[in-house]
Amino acid sequence: MTKEQIQQIKADPDYQKLVKTRQGFALKLTIAMLVVYFAFILTIAFDPSALAVPLSSEAVTTIGIPVGMAVIVFAFILTGIYTKRANSEFDDLANKVKNKLKERLDV
DSSP, rough: OOOOHHHHHHHOOOHHHHHHHHHHHHHHHHHHHHHHHHHHHHHHOOOOHHHHSSSSTTSSSSHHHHHHHHHHHHHHHHHHHHHHHHHIIIIIHHHHHHHHHHHHHHO
């Protein structure tokens, strides 16, 4: 790939839309994950007794276990959301950019 082709791709409005949309979406998901993760970690650090409450009077398991598992499940859900959007919207935009580049190279 030549520098000229790279410049053509960077100047393409669909490519710019792809980059801007993907970065914004990834940033939102990252912030959501960081908020949940650090809320959990800071709770462990500064108020561990909040997570040490047993699920029931006879239970050995504390509320911290399901909360910790929920953090992990939340990460999986965010990954699924990103993957679904990447496989549809982002791939469509990337294919548009590829097809435009192929057309330019064929001419």
